[in-house]
Amino acid sequence: MKIHEFELRTIHLPLVRPFRTSFGTQTSRELLVVKVTDEDGNVGWAEDVAMSEPLYSPEYVAGNLDLIKRFLLPELFKRSEVRAEDVAEILAPYLGAPMAKAALETAILDAQLRGEKRSLSSYLGATKSKVECGVSVGISPTIDQLLEEVASYVDAGYRRIKLKIEPGWDIEPVRVVRETWPTIPLQVDANQAYSRGDGDHLAKLDPFDLLLIEQPLDEHDILGHAGLAKRVKTPICLDESIVSLRAAQDALALEATTIINIKPGRVGGYIESVRIHDLCLEKKIPVWCGGMLETGIGRAANLALAALPGFTLPGDTSASARYFKEDVTEPFVMNEGYLDVPQGFGIGVEPHIDFLDEITTYKEIITK
Numbered sequence: 001m002k003i004h005e006f007e008l009r010t011i012h013l014p015l016v017r018p019f020r021t022s023f024g025t026q027t028s029r030e031l032l033v034v035k036v037t038d039e040d041g042n043v044g045w046a047e048d049v050a051m052s053e054p055l056y057s058p059e060y061v062a063g064n065l066d067l068i069k070r071f072l073l074p075e076l077f078k079r080s081e082v083r084a085e086d087v088a089e090i091l092a093p094y095l096g097a098p099m100a101k102a103a104l105e106t107a108i109l110d111a112q113l114r115g116e117k118r119s120l121s122s123y124l125g126a127t128k129s130k131v132e133c134g135v136s137v138g139i140s141p142t143i144d145q146l147l148e149e150v151a152s153y154v155d156a157g158y159r160r161i162k163l164k165i166e167p168g169w170d171i172e173p174v175r176v177v178r179e180t181w182p183t184i185p186l187q188v189d190a191n192q193a194y195s196r197g198d199g200d201h202l203a204k205l206d207p208f209d210l211l212l213i214e215q216p217l218d219e220h221d222i223l224g225h226a227g228l229a230k231r232v233k234t235p236i237c238l239d240e241s242i243v244s245l246r247a248a249q250d251a252l253a254l255e256a257t258t259i260i261n262i263k264p265g266r267v268g269g270y271i272e273s274v275r276i277h278d279l280c281l282e283k284k285i286p287v288w289c290g291g292m293l294e295t296g297i298g299r300a301a302n303l304a305l306a307a308l309p310g311f312t313l314p315g316d317t318s319a320s321a322r323y324f325k326e327d328v329t330e331p332f333v334m335n336e337g338y339l340d341v342p343q344g345f346g347i348g349v350e351p352h353i354d355f356l357d358e359i360t361t362y363k364e365i366i367t368k
C-alpha cells in the first residue's frame, strides 16, 4: 500500500482496580495508538503495548513515540509502497523495540486487509470463532481481598485463573485459592521475581496442580530456567524471554520451557507470532495468548491470533470490563467464558473516536 499519513496519539484510561505485579502497581493504562491512512483512504489501527515505564520490558510510551517519529516512520516513508509482510525487515536496522515495530506493522496490516476485504483472523489462519478466556489476577493487599477478586472472576465465567506471585506472596495465596476452587485451571506468573537458588521454594507449588509457572527468573536466564525445570514438577512457561522465533527455538532446544506465552508486541508483531505458533504446533508445545492490558484495538487482534489451532490453553484475553469502565471500541463481553473472534475486515473493530478524543493526552499527524 501507499502510505499517506500516520496519526500517533497517547491515551490514558483508568483501570477498574489497581493491578499489582512483582514489577510494580498500575492504576491506569497509558499507551500509544497508531492510525495509518493509505492513498486510497484505507485506514488501519493498532496499539503499541509498551507501558508508561520500562518495568516489564525496556520499551516505554514516551520512548517509543520518539523512536517512531525519529527513525521508524522516516524509514517507512522512504518506500513508495509498503506491505505489512515487509515492515519487520525494513525496520530491522533499528535495534530492539518490538512493541513499537509491532504497532506499525499491525496498523499497516489492518489497512491492507481492510483494502482486501479480509479479516485478520482469516489472514492469520484462525480455525476457531470464539476463544476460551483466562484472567490475570494482581497481587492483593490481603488473602481475603484476593479470594473476593478471584470469586468475582469465577462467577463471571473465567475458565482459568492466573495469580501474580512474588517472594512473600506465593505458596500461601496459591494454597488458599486451590483449596477454595479445587478443580479450576490455575497458574502463576512471577515476572522474573525469583533467582536460580529458589528451586526448592518454587517446588512447594507442585502439590497445587498448577498448569504452569510463568517466567520465574530473569528474562536472559534461559539456562537457569532449564535448571529449574528439572527441579520443579510444575511446567515452566516463558513470557519475557520469548522475544522472537529464534528465542523460542533456543529455549525449547535447551528445555527451558514446555509451554509458551505468545504476546505479539513482545515478538515484533502478529506475523512473527504465527511463526512461533507454527513451530510450537509442530513440536506439540502448547501456546496461549498473553495480554498487556490492551484496549479493544489490541484485544481484537489478540483474539484473532488466539483462534489459531495451537492455542490450546486459555489466554489472558479477558473481557473489556475486567480492565476498563469504558473501552475505546465496542466492549468485548464474555459469554460462558468465551470471547467471540471479530469477523469483520482487518482487526474487525472500529475505535469510538469521540471517546478516544476524550482520553487523548497527545496527538500528532505525520504526513509522508
Ligand code: OSB
Pocket (backbone or CB within 6 Å): 056, 135, 136, 189, 191, 239, 290, 291, 292, 293, 294, 316, 317, 318
Ligand atoms: O506478565 O503477563 C504479564 C500485564 C502487563 C504486563 C505483563 C503481564 C501482564 C498481565 C496481564 O499479566 C494480562 C492481561 O490481562 O492483559
Ligand code: MG
Pocket (backbone or CB within 6 Å): 189, 191, 214, 215, 239, 240, 290
Ligand atoms: Mg507474564
